[in-house]
Amino acid sequence: MAKHRFFLPADRWNPDCLILEGEEAHHCLDVMRCREGDRIIVFNGAGTEAEVEITAASRGSVALSTRLVLNTPRPTVAITLGQAVPKGKNMDLIIQKATELGASRIVPLLSERTVVQLDGEDPGKKRQKWQRVAIEACKQCGQNWVPEVDAPVKVEAFLRQVKDPLRLIAAIGPDSRPLKTLLAGRTQAGEASPDAATVMIGPEGDFTPAEISTALSHGFLPLSLGPIILRSETAAIYALSITGHELR
Numbered sequence: 001m002a003k004h005r006f007f008l009p010a011d012r013w014n015p016d017c018l019i020l021e022g023e024e025a026h027h028c029l030d031v032m033r034c035r036e037g038d039r040i041i042v043f044n045g046a047g048t049e050a051e052v053e054i055t056a057a058s059r060g061s062v063a064l065s066t067r068l069v070l071n072t073p074r075p076t077v078a079i080t081l082g083q084a085v086p087k088g089k090n091m092d093l094i095i096q097k098a099t100e101l102g103a104s105r106i107v108p109l110l111s112e113r114t115v116v117q118l119d120g121e122d123p124g125k126k127r128q129k130w131q132r133v134a135i136e137a138c139k140q141c142g143q144n145w146v147p148e149v150d151a152p153v154k155v156e157a158f159l160r161q162v163k164d165p166l167r168l169i170a171a172i173g174p175d176s177r178p179l180k181t182l183l184a185g186r187t188q189a190g191e192a193s194p195d196a197a198t199v200m201i202g203p204e205g206d207f208t209p210a211e212i213s214t215a216l217s218h219g220f221l222p223l224s225l226g227p228i229i230l231r232s233e234t235a236a237i238y239a240l241s242i243t244g245h246e247l248r
Contacts, residue, residue: 006043010046018064021060021061035057046145052064081106081239083109086215094132097240100146101237101241104147106147106208108150123152127152129196130149160218164196165197169207194247
């Protein structure tokens with residue numbers, strides 16, 4: 001039977017003294033009903049996990065004794081997902097699936113066609129909520145690298161900060177090309193295999209022509225996801241899947 005997994009941030013990771021506190025201690029003791037003597041898994045989100053034994057437990061604190069430590073290598077290619085924020089709870093789903101697919105960073109984008117503009121909401125609190133979704137996804141799927149989730153940012157500001165050698169924007173249009181074609185073109189041009197990539201996914205209805213034009217001027221390549229128009233969350237999952245497959 002798979003052991004329960006809990007998150008202990010890297011800045012609080014001391015192999016000689018591992019202690020779950022706060023929300024993770026509550027989840028361990030009150031939700032999962034773990035007790036002294038039980039063996040569980042803790043991970044730090046930066047590639048390390050440990051099989052541990054609970055040696056002491058009290059309200060708000062779980063002391064652990066390390067039995068086995070494993071290190072998961074960092075992904076060979078860091079993939080950033082720039083995702084236009086969809087309506088409802090679909091952003092939670094996208095973050096969950098992006099985490100499972102190994103995204104290194106997720107940036108929620110506010111585009112001109114984004115229905116949810118987050119007016120009046122605290123971007124920091126929104127980021128914390130989405131970061132927690134990524135952590136929970138790691139706990140569920142066995143992923144030991146927690147992606148960084150940024151606060152929501154406008155498309156124009158995001159485009160100015162992207163420096164990855166491979167930049168892709170999913171776009172509906174005659175100039176868009178499949179990923180294999182785009183990568184073949186880079187190879188023919190003598191460009192090295194990228195160690196980092198950014199993939200932008202628009203809202204329902206796609207990015208505006210002006211946003212796509214601005215992205216292209218910042219070195220983004222128009223990526224085709226096939227002849228069928230996909231929902232935003234489906235496009236994100238598909239784009240991350242093919243990008244991870246081709247580059248890693």
